[in-house]
Each structure stands twice: as C-alpha cells, then as structure tokens.
Amino acid sequence: MPLIWILAILALLGGVAYWLARRRAMSSGGGDARVLHSLPNYYGVHGALLALAPALLILALWLLTQPMLLYRSVAADIPLLTISAFGTVDLVMSDVRRVAEGLDVAVGAGLLTSQQMTSAGPTEIEAALDEIGVALGSQLTPPVLDAARDYRGADAVLRWGMIAVVVAAALIGGAIAVYRTDRDFRARNIVERSILVLLAAAATVAILTTLGIVLSMLFETMNFFSQYPAHEFFFGTTWSPSFSGRGGLSELGIIPLLWGTLYISLIALLVAVPIGLFAAIYLSEYAGPKLRSFAKPLIEVLAGIPTIVYGLFALITVGPMLRDVIAQPLGLGNSASSVMTAGLVMGIMLIPFVSSLSDDIINAVPQAMRDGSLGLGSTQSETIRRVVIPAALPGIVGAILLAASRAIGETMIVVLGAGAAARLDLNPFEAMTTVTVKIVSQLTGDTDFASPETLVAFALGLTLFVITLGLNVLALYIVRTYREQYE
Missing domain, CATH: 1.10.3720.10 (MetI-like)
Structure with a gap:
C-alpha cells in the first residue's frame, strides 16, 4: 500500500476521533457548551491529536528502521562467494534492491505473472528487467535473484505489519481520547501544551539538522586529515588530485x-x-x-x-x-x-x-x-x-x-x-x-x-x-x- 494511502487512512481516523470526542463532550454537557471546561473544538482536537500523534510517530520510526532491518536480514543470507564476486556486500545489496523493485514493476506491467516471478530463472527475469529499463551492475545470478525475492517478500510483510500497527495505534489513541472526554476534562490545557511541544520539536529539528550537518562534515574532515597533512591542505598552492595510488601523487x-x-x-x-x-x-x-x-x-x-x-x-x-x-x-x-x-x-x-x-x-x-x-x-x-x-x-x-x-x-x-x-x-x-x-x-x-x-x-x-x-x-x-x- 502506498504511503499516501496510509496517511489518508490516518487523516480519516483523526477526523472520526475529532467528531466523536466533540460529540461526547457536548453530550456530557447536555448540549450546552457553557458548562464545559473548554470549548467543544478543544475536545475534538484532543481526540484527533491522541489518534494521530502516536500513529505518525510509529510510522516515522518504522520507515527509518525498516530499510536497516531489511538490509541485515537479507544480507545475512547472501553466500560469501557472491559477496566476494561483487567486492562488497553494499554492491550486492544495490543489485538486490534494483531487482526487487524491478520485479514489482514487471508484475504491474504484466511482463511477469506471480508464478513466473517466484519460479522464473535469472535469464527470464533479466530479460523482463531489460524491457522495463532496469540496469544491473552485473549479470543476474541465482543467489542475487533469490535474495531479491526474499527482499521483496520481507518488505511486503514489514509493510503490512507497519500498516496494522499504525492503524491500531490510531484506533487505540482515538478510543482513549473519546473515553476520557467529559464536561470537566481539561482539553484546552492538554491541546495548548501539545502545540507547545510541537513548536519546540520543530525548533529542535532545525537545530539538530544543523548540528548533524556540521558533525557529519567534521568527522569526515578528521578522517581526511588523518590521511593528508593539514598544513599542505591549508597552505598548499597546487590543486592536482590523482586517483592512482590512494593519494600518494595528489x-x-x-x-x-x-x-x-x-x-x-x-x-x-x-x-x-x-x-x-x-x-x-x-x-x-x-x-x-x-x-x-x-x-x-x-x-x-x-x-x-x-x-x-x-x-x-x-x-x-x-x-x-x-x-x-x-x-x-x-x-x-x-x-x-x-x-x-x-x-x-x-x-x-x-x-x-x-x-x-x-x-x-x-x-x-x-x-x-x-x-x-x-x-x-x-x-x-x-x-x-x-x-x-x-x-x-x-x-x-x-x-x-x-x-x-x-x-x-x-x-x-x-x-x-x-x-x-x-x-x-x-x-x-x-x-x-x-x-x-x-x-x-x-x-x-x-x-x-x-x-x-x-x-x-x-x-x-x-x-x-x-x-x-x-x-x-x-x-x-x-x-x-x-x-x-x-x-
């Protein structure tokens, strides 16, 4: 399921939580908004926040960690002989990802059936990938094809698991918000504190992004100066990089x-x-x-x-x-x-x-x-x-x-x-x-x-x-x- 659909489902659940929480608040006040602690909209916003915030947080963390989990689980099963043929495991996984994505496109385009995708050999798969313009780093081999199929299967399982967990979090959060809502519930205080946390988080993201950029450059710069003299870099009057001999002639x-x-x-x-x-x-x-x-x-x-x-x-x-x-x-x-x-x-x-x-x-x-x-x-x-x-x-x-x-x-x-x-x-x-x-x-x-x-x-x-x-x-x-x- 595409990410935009997941976000649409969460938006729908958030809207439902808003309506139910607001309706319950009005019901607890006998239909008179003056007896409520907060304005009716605050109760609705509280319901939407409790439905959306945990779900979106889980979604973001899942999207960040899923590629690493896929990489580790699939790379662990690739034969050492295949890795040595490519040079590094990163190069193997690059081809694995391209083949897995190409299989999805080929099935969607009708070039492969589901049965062919699971049973076809490297030659047939490579012909289908060539037809849709997927360029591989080397000739497709059975270990790479098997790893691509495992990658695709694991990706599908993790994605459906993500959808289930995220939707469940939204439903549970919305249900808790509706259950807590009554005429004396301090919805306005919670909503305003939540907005304050959101603003602080936005400022923190900006600061951490800047810090991350600086640190990433700083660590790589330190690595560079461990291989090349700093005084020659800052005071040298010749720029002539050479990609032979790993820097000896540069x-x-x-x-x-x-x-x-x-x-x-x-x-x-x-x-x-x-x-x-x-x-x-x-x-x-x-x-x-x-x-x-x-x-x-x-x-x-x-x-x-x-x-x-x-x-x-x-x-x-x-x-x-x-x-x-x-x-x-x-x-x-x-x-x-x-x-x-x-x-x-x-x-x-x-x-x-x-x-x-x-x-x-x-x-x-x-x-x-x-x-x-x-x-x-x-x-x-x-x-x-x-x-x-x-x-x-x-x-x-x-x-x-x-x-x-x-x-x-x-x-x-x-x-x-x-x-x-x-x-x-x-x-x-x-x-x-x-x-x-x-x-x-x-x-x-x-x-x-x-x-x-x-x-x-x-x-x-x-x-x-x-x-x-x-x-x-x-x-x-x-x-x-x-x-x-x-x-």
Missing part, C-alpha cells in the same frame, strides 16, 4: 580554490552592490508609488531565476562577448570561461538581494528625520547622503555581507562561466574555479570514500561553511551593534 592545496572563490565573489559584489544600492535609493526616495509597485517586483524576479539559467547565460552570451570584445583584442585571453564572466553574471543574480534588503532598511528610517533635514534647508540629495544612508548603513552592510555569503556558495554559474582550472592568477579573463565546484567534482562519478581525493570534499565543505558562517555572524553583529533605535 596535491590538495586549498589556496588556489579560495583565491578563485574570493576573486569571483569580489567582482560579483562590485557589480551587485552599486547597482542594487542605487536602485534601492531610487525606489525608496525618488520613485512614485506606481513606478515602485511595478519596478520592485520586476527587480525581484531576478532572484527567482534558477542559477542554471544564469550559468547558461554566462556560457552562451556573456562569455563569448567578453572574449571577442575585450579579452582577445587586448591580448588578455582566448577563453569564454573566465573570472569576469562568472563575476558579472553572479553580480546580476545578487542585485535583488542587495536591492530588496537595502530598500526595506531605507524605508525603515523614520520620515521625521527626513522632514527635519529638509526643514533645516537641506536638499533631498543631501538628506539622503547625510541622514538616510548613515541611519540605514548598518543594515545595508549586513545586506552586503549576506550577498557575499550567497556569492561564495554559488556553484552552477561558476561551473559554466568560469571553468574548472585551479590557478593563482590576477588576470580576470582567465579561467579559474571555486571551492564549491571542486566539492562537486570530487564527489562525482565512481568515488571511494576511503581515499583522501574524495574525503577532501568534506574538508572543503567545512572550510566554506566556516567562512560563510563567519560572514553571517559579522553581518548580525554589525546590524545589532550599530543599528539605530527609533521611537
């Missing part, structure tokens, strides 16, 4: 990648900050209501364009134009992929970040400050330059630093616009690369997570995380320390 210095990252980000900010700030000043101080209502959403459309589209724009339009108009005539380069290409296009992408944040910050400056400046004889431009901008400056600086964090973490524009060459060069018309691009390249393809060439991606990611976190903290510090408080 040079994994981060300096060229950091240089490319900061160089491209600097050009992007030189484009985005003046244009975005001037646009914000014009929209907030000079533009009329009609023009502002039209122009501001139009600028913000830039923020909604996918970065891959910006990358294609850099690759097809901006890069060749810069090469033909500037780089080649001046003898600065012959490549359409360059730091300038990626920086210009990234700057265009960052304009709405700077513009929208700065516009909101400038509009937050009280009108009384403008009126006082104008009343003392200042012109509008002098008021903006000497009153409005200084008052809004901390917020503007924070917006710029947040845009810088966005630029440092960009990938697709750099891949298509700046190339993949890791080098130290001052020429903005030469191809360079960034930390994010190399993270993607090191984790793409057939990777060995025991080699430093793959583990270096986690060290790069942690370094980038620390840099962007520092920029965000600096932005918050500036805003909170120097912001003006207005009554």
